[in-house]
Amino acid sequence: MGSSCFSLSLLLVLVITVSELVINGDSKTHKGDIKVLKELKKGLDPSTVTPGSCVSSWDFSVDPCDHIFSEHFSCGFRCDVVVSKLSRVTEISLDRAGYTGSLSSTSWNLPYLQTLDLSENYFNGIIPNSLSKLKNLRRLALSRNSFYGEIPSSIGSLAKLEELYLDNNHLQGSIPSSFHGLVSLQRLELQENNLTGEYPNLGSLKNLIFLDTSDNAISGQFPSTLPASLIEISMRNNYLQGNLPDNFGNLGFLQVMDLSQNQLSGTVPWSLFNHPSLQQLTLSHNKLTFLQMPINMGIQSELIALDLSNNEFQGLLPGFIAMMPKLSALSVENNKFTGMIPSQYALKAVFPVMGTSPFARLLLGGNYFFGPIPEPLMGLKPGSANVSLVDNCLYRCPTSFFFCQGRVQKSVMACKRFGPVIP
Incomplete structure (x- = not known):
């Protein structure tokens, strides 16, 4: 559980850093950042990932962190946890x-x-x-x-x-x-x-x-x-x-x-x-x-x-x-x-x-x-x-x-x- 908390904290830091990449949806998350997010999800213990959460929604078929300043910021889908932090x-x-x-x-x-x-x-x-x-x-x-x-x-x-x-x-x-x-x-x-x-x-x-x-x-x-x-x-x-x-x-x-x-x-x-x-x-x-x-x-x-x-x-x-x-x-x-x-x-x-x-x-x-x-x-x-x-x-x-x-x-x-x- 401690490992998961650490990783999620890191994730929030990464997401706020990614905020430099998007203002109005015209920009996309850098490929290198997507790779890091994929590795992050892969390294998590599935039992620590809450169903319906931001992390669980990632299938990377869409940009995981598009439109960061929207009221409905999503990492693939709605992600209230990250909105709260942001x-x-x-x-x-x-x-x-x-x-x-x-x-x-x-x-x-x-x-x-x-x-x-x-x-x-x-x-x-x-x-x-x-x-x-x-x-x-x-x-x-x-x-x-x-x-x-x-x-x-x-x-x-x-x-x-x-x-x-x-x-x-x-x-x-x-x-x-x-x-x-x-x-x-x-x-x-x-x-x-x-x-x-x-x-x-x-x-x-x-x-x-x-x-x-x-x-x-x-x-x-x-x-x-x-x-x-x-x-x-x-x-x-x-x-x-x-x-x-x-x-x-x-x-x-x-x-x-x-x-x-x-x-x-x-x-x-x-x-x-x-x-x-x-x-x-x-x-x-x-x-x-x-x-x-x-x-x-x-x-x-x-x-x-x-x-x-x-x-x-x-x-x-x-x-x-x-x-x-x-x-x-x-x-x-x-x-x-x-x-x-x-x-x-x-x-x-x-x-x-x-x-x-x-x-x-x-x-x-x-x-x-x-x-x-x-x-x-x-x-x-x-x-x-x-x-x-x-x-x-x-x-x-x-x-x-x-x-x-x-x-x-x-x-x-x-x-x-x-x-x-x-x-």
Whole structure:
């Protein structure tokens, strides 16, 4: 009897392992697994096998473990013992396993399931509402498949969910307003879909630390009701428009924000340059026109990398940016800055003040800077820093200097057309 119990325990382990082979009946049990099951049944004492049980039903004329997620999972016939055991499964991970098919017919009667990871497969169809039955789910990962249709609003009822990955699919429609119910959510990834509409109110997601909605078609203004817990925000390549809010100080833990490739306009608020934790800010490829100067001139900024390229900034390049002590990467390429390049930028690249970071990357090309090359840059050696002054109105920028290589300076006519003050 002990031998039989051991074998049946092994069988249950094998069956749960076989669950990796079937989602919707399209897949079949591996031949090697069938062989093991045959040997298992052959090795059992017939007196220990209950008549009508799962094991007794196996004649192997059909796949012994077909359709494992059905309400009527069978090993040839109905097998309530295995269903009972399977219902206690807490994790299903089939990532990068090469599976295909739809989840629409799956009932998901797995009350103890905490992790469902089907990432990087070939699943398609709509995401079923039945996933809302998984009330104990903490991690749902459907990334890099071919799901389409709208995100089910029923997902918002998964109050214990901590991680939600729906990125890299073909999902449409707006982000459900029901997401305000995901009060335990820490990470939300919706990037690279076809989502539209405006952002819902996510202020109730008090534990959210990572939000990525990049590469969609989301419109409207930058959301004003984001949770203060956020550490990283990426909304790159959408259709956001209008002005940035001036209350970024409310996001007190924010470290990384990427709002590039949108249609944002107006002023960059001073709160981003005086933020207590913001280290990386990317605002490139927008329609921004003005930089608001922080009260402390940036000397308390935590910024390490700042990208303001491909906007519509005009006037003189503000000196306060060069006073940010930790800033080591700056791009203001392809704007309409003019005037002479402030000497503090050159000094920070070559002779930084003790306790501050030098410019490892200083990209000033594609503007209308005029006058001579700042003297400190003349002795800068190739490889010491990534500096570019190309496509400006500088008096003389020969290609013997590495920071003048790649594009020539603008023509005198183009510079005069932009502003008659340029000598």
